[in-house]
Structures are given as C-alpha cells and as structure tokens.
Amino acid sequence: MHKYLALMKISFITQKNEVSVLCARLFFLLLLIGIFYQFWHIVAQENQTTNLINPVDFIWYLLIGGVLQYGRGEGLHYRIEQEVKSGSIAYRMLRPISVMWAYFCEAMGTFLFRLPFFFCIGAVFLLMITGGKLPTCILDLPVIFILMLLSAVFISLCTVFIGLSTLLMQDSLPMFWFIQKAEYILGGLFFPLSFYPEWLQKIAFATPFGWVNYGVARLIYDYSFIKAVDTALHILFWIMFMIAVNTLFYRLLVRRMAINGG
C-alpha cells in the first residue's frame, strides 16, 4: 500500500509545477460557468419552466460537474496507449508493483490536488458573480464533496480503462471520444438530466455517468440523505465494475506482453 501512496503523493506534489496547465484549465472552467450563468439568466426570465432551478443553484451545479471534468489529469490515457504500443509497459512490469494500480494512483494524485483547488477558486468566483448568493443546499456541501471524491475514483479508473483499450483498438482515442461524449450527454454536464425526455433519463441512469456526474451535482439544489446514499451506492457499484473490467484488460495485457514481448 505504501508504494501506491508514494505514487499518489508524487503525482499530487508535481501538480504545483504545472501552473500553466492549471491556469488554462481554470480559465476555461470559469469561462464556461460565466457564459452559462448569463445564458441561464436570459432563459429563466423568458421561460417559466426553468423556474425549477434558480440561476445560482444552476451555476453551482455546473461548477461541480465542471470540476469533475477539468480536475482529471490530461494525457494519461495517451501515455498508457504509447507505452502499450511501444512495449515500454512490459519493462514497467519488472518492478514489484501493479502497473494498473500505479496508473490509477497517478490519476488519483492529480485529482486530489485539482479537485479542492478548482472547487475553492470556482466557489469564490461564483460568490463574486452572484453577489454572495449561496446555493439551496450549501450546508450539505461536505457530503457532496465526499461524493465528488468517489466520482474522482471512478473517473480515474475510467482513464486507465481508456488507456488499456489500446489493446482492443490499437488506439485509445476512439474510446476516449466515446466516453467523453457519453459523459457530456448522459452525465448532464451542460443541462440537468431532469430537462431530458424520460426515456433518455432512464438510459442515463443505467450508465455510470448519470450517477457520477449528474447524481452528485444535482445534490447542490435537490439534497436528501436518501438521494445521497443512493448516489454513493451506485457510484460504488460502478467503481467495482470498473475495477473488474480493468483487471481483466490488465491480465490480457500481461499475457500478450509475455508472449510477444515489449
């Protein structure tokens, strides 16, 4: 366990050296929230149905979804792809450490730094543009934050899965695009799933994205203990599912590497 924590710690610490990446990501996150806040204001004034969510709750909803999107490390799946293609991954396997969990810890270390960092700066920005107005369920923020960490675990596993998918498709990009678009649509990144037709909501909740993104973000305006527990249990289920899939892929990878070499 100590070795994996060391990997996570190094990944966490090295984030402070990536100031330009952090600034660029933060800029786009805040820009996205700012644009959507203005947009939502206009829509809310002209359309009665949007009264379901007030603009302040809506941008806090966007902040949670955005932090989960922008908080992940960039390029890890591509690095895994390159290591699988070049065979370098076989040489990493020489160490007494599971390469799959090493990748996961790397992704998680990045997330653990960026998640609170982006969330805190984002929250200050939201308070500034809303004139200090707070979302409906602000007191439940600690529980929401814990659920965000659970989502980060799932997303980190997902990143490793995208990298390992190189085994099947010789390229990780198709899987990356597929999962990213699925997250945008089924995770309700731009609009809450409650705005979607019922059949699409059912599909979204049958996938992990409905729970990992929307399930957590909606709690900022529609919190209940039952809903929080339900979301946590669903995310835990999808984490277990992802661990099983990644383990399967990793074993396949080890077998192929052992036969064909690095």
Place this chain on the structure above:
Amino acid sequence: MPKEVILVDQLFKSFYSSKGWFRKSLVKTDAVKNLSFSVCAGECLAFIGPNGAGKSTTVKLLTSVLYPTSGTALIDGLNPWKNRCALAHRIGVVFGQRSQLWYHLPVCDSFSLLAAAYDIPDHVAQKKWKELSEMLNIGRLWRMPVKQLSLGQRMRCEIAASLLHSPSILFLDEPTIGLDVEAKRILRDFLKKEASENGTTILLTSHDTEDIEKVCQRVLLINNGTKMLDTSVQRLKTDFLSKKYVRLIKTNGDSVRLSFDTHKQSVQSFLKQTDLNDITDITIENPPLEEIIRALYIGGEAYA
C-alpha cells in the same frame, strides 16, 4: 565451488506472425533455440552476438518480460515466470534503449518511488543513493528532471536505480550503447567494482568488445538463437581478437586500410615495415563481432 545463480536449460522462444490476405498462415520465427548455460554467483558473463541473434530475447526471458515457448530457467532459485514479484527484488535490470526512470520527474522523485516500490526504508535508500552517487558521479543530478539528463548521465542514473534494492544479479542489455568514451569508462569501472566488491553477478549484452574485455571474465556467444561459444574472455582474446585493422590517413586526404595479426607479427615490427611518412591520423580497430562470428562458423580459419 560457487553457487550457480542462473541456470538455463533447453530454453526455446518462438514468435508467430500471420501472413497472407485471405488464407492466413502462421509464420514461426525461432528467436532462441535450445539454449542452456549457467552462471555462478559473482561471475560476469558477456552475452554477445550479432543483431537479431537472440541476446535481448534471452535477457527478456530471464527477467520475466517474456514467457518461453519451452524450457526452464532458475534465477537465484526462482522460476522467473512464476515468481515475478519475488524475482524483481533479487534482480536489477538495465535496458540501454529503455528507461526505468520517470521521464517527467526529477531523479530524486524517481528514486523515492523506486525505494517505495521495493519497500526500502527511507534511511536505507538515502545511504544507498549516497554510495551509488559517489561511485557513479551523479550526486549533482539529484534534483534534475530525467528529461534534461544527457544519455551518459541518464544511463548512470539507470544503473544506480537498478542497484538501489541491492540485487544479487544484474542484467544489462547494451548499457553502453550511444555513450561517449568517458561515460563508457565510468560505467565499466563501476560494474567491475560492483562485481568484485559486492559479489554481484552480472550478465551483460553488448556489441562493444571493450565492455567484454573490461568487465567480464566469460563470454557466451549466440547466433540465430543458438549457443555458438562459451569460453573465457582470455581465451576469446587470444583466439579471436588478435587481428587488428589499421587505418592511416595521409596528408593529401587519402586513407589506407591495413591489417595484421598480433599472433604472427609484433606491433613494433608492423609499424617498422609501414611507411608512416605523410601520415596525419591513425586508427586501430578490433575486428567487428560479426567477423568473429563468421570466423567461428568456418572454424576460426579466418583468424588463423
């Protein structure tokens, strides 16, 4: 009698590739064929052969990167393919064309990660790093990112990293490839010292005959995956490295290539009979390994 720490018995490794558009047929390539040898504790063995001979494949097999098609091997009493994790604690591996360090991290972070991976306590890792950095002259590289290191610096760090957990066996696959003369000298001196002082067993593959001469006591030559020769370096030198090639560059830019055999003619007499007037540069080379192998094929007559 010293304990045998590497025991290889009838090792085979075949690769299969598919051929044809409609009717796919498998084409078999034997990279290693019926290879058997053993290495004693503290011994330095040079594993030589031309490109594609099967040297790197054998090292990959013995370090558990690859599974064999058939045959057995015991590395320090462990089956490399069944005890991968336990083996990792007992062997150090350096592949000249691959890096085990984290490219984007400083050397110190790579070392602390490796120390954690091998469950080495911090104070032990620090002590080991001090020892290694003094011997390999890499102390000032501690805070430098790996991506900023020169090839020679990186290779010295790679060797230090492979010895951090004090392995009893060190596998080196072309460690001096692309290095300058000084970097090669530092590495060779270090490896020699490591073997003699700590009793580390070294298995080294190289195309550089000086690596073999300076570091190893024994040579195992393979070609087409088959063992061709297993002898001492002393014996190889006297039998096969006696031929020297001399290239003379004249003042008008012309070059002349001469050869002589140190068994048949002394260096002094060769130089006496050679016209050294108008010479601006002189290069003396050993015969390439490929030539030695060719000589071995025809019973060493080319060098007789």
